[in-house]
Amino acid sequence: MSMKFEGYPHIIDSHQFSPEWINEILFPLANRMEKRECIGNKVKSLVGKEMVSFFVGESLRTRASFEIAFRRLGGEVIFGSEAARKFSSMAKGESLEDTIVVLNEYLMKCNESFDGYSGVIVLRTDQEGDAARAAEVSQVPVINAGDGPGQHPTQALLDLYTIQKHLGGINGISIAMIGDLVGSRTIHSLAYLLGKYSDVKMYFVSPEHLQIRAGIKEYLLRHNIAVQELRDLREVAGLVDVFYQTRTQTNFGTEKWDRKDETNGFTIIDKEVLSLAKKNAIILHPLPCTDEIIREEVDEDPRAVYLKTKNGKMSQVRAGVYIRQALFSLIFSSEQ
Numbered sequence: 311m312s313m314k315f316e317g318y319p320h321i322i323d324s325h326q327f328s329p330e331w332i333n334e335i336l337f338p339l340a341n342r343m344e345k346r347e348c349i350g351n352k353v354k355s356l357v358g359k360e361m362v363s364f365f366v367g368e369s370l371r372t373r374a375s376f377e378i379a380f381r382r383l384g385g386e387v388i389f390g391s392e393a394a395r396k397f398s399s400m401a402k403g404e405s406l407e408d409t410i411v412v413l414n415e416y417l418m419k420c421n422e423s424f425d426g427y428s429g430v431i432v433l434r435t436d437q438e439g440d441a442a443r444a445a446e447v448s449q450v451p452v453i454n455a456g457d458g459p460g461q462h463p464t465q466a467l468l469d470l471y472t473i474q475k476h477l478g479g480i481n482g483i484s485i486a487m488i489g490d491l492v493g494s495r496t497i498h499s500l501a502y503l504l505g506k507y508s509d510v511k512m513y514f515v516s517p518e519h520l521q522i523r524a525g526i527k528e529y530l531l532r533h534n535i536a537v538q539e540l541r542d543l544r545e546v547a548g549l550v551d552v553f554y555q556t557r558t559q560t561n562f563g564t565e566k567w568d569r570k571d572e573t574n575g576f577t578i579i580d581k582e583v584l585s586l587a588k589k590n591a592i593i594l595h596p597l598p599c600t601d602e603i604i605r606e607e608v609d610e611d612p613r614a615v616y617l618k619t620k621n622g623k624m625s626q627v628r629a630g631v632y633i634r635q636a637l638f639s640l641i642f643s644s645e646q
């Protein structure tokens with residue numbers, strides 16, 4: 311199977327990846343990244359490669375994990391903009407396209423010695439569709455690290471990797487996607503990607519005003535995915551293999567709501583939900599986590615794998631570094 315994914319070398323949305331490519335190329339490579347790290351075998355496959363880390367939107371975790379992944383493979387982060395919105399020329403009215411072309415000029419090396427890509431732009435913005443616009447004008451790969459409430463494809467890949475690690479497979483799983491289904495780009499990317507697997511059952515648990523987009527629901531139904539929308543997580547807590555909890559996306563305009571009341575339903579993970587959950591279910595959260603998981607009741611449960619795990623099991627956050635290392639090494643691999 312080709313190491314290239316659809317739309318290579320840009321990573322814009324989760325539609326680009328097939329279960330076969332994920333299973334045969336990405337996951338084995340992520341496993342190798344993990345193994346190498348454990349035995350201290352440092353492979354510097356990105357020496358001479360440069361990354362621009364352009365985050366217009368807020369980020370700590372995602373940005374750190376991209377930068378750590380790149381540096382671990384020997385690449386250099388040559389420009390990282392904190393609060394790029396404030397300091398970039400975009401604040402002065404420059405178009406995103408111009409900004410990307412400028413960054414390309416900085417990243418592209420002399421044509422004669424050009425072998426493969428010399429750099430990569432990791433981009434986070436507040437506007438849906440920005441990553442696709444950036445890729446249109448970019449010679450160097452653009453990676454979408456979140457475009458407003460649009461997509462966050464690398465997060466979906468690491469979510470699947472975490473599921474694979476804990477449950478041993480993805481086909482046939484039941485998953486509850488919980489919370490702000492309108493504003494959560496991680497849910498959008500994960501739902502699209504899971505739509506490509508077989509026998510998946512998805513429960514979307516949210517208040518009525520934050521239901522999953524009609525377009526995603528239609529896509530899932532077209533792909534023969536069993537979809538159910540509901541308000542009370544407790545109704546399906548005993549049925550699912552994966553709980554995927556999300557915070558209120560106040561940064562995209564969602565107002566905080568009461569997660570435990572008559573009209574909005576029940577969308578919190580607490581000890582009551584844990585008591586109903588299967589013994590081998592897992593609880594995921596893309597983080598940051600605010601009040602949607604009762605941390606003092608859930609964190610120590612072995613099913614909670616969003617942050618830290620016991621007995622050397624893979625945490626969702628750590629999975630992010632290995633998946634991003636694997637993606638970078640695929641993008642820059644000379645064996646295409």
Ligand code: NCD
Nearest residue numbers: 371372456462557596597598
């Ligand atoms: C998510 C994001 O930014 O979309 N977090 C992340 O990338 N780690 C989720 C969120 O902000 O709630």
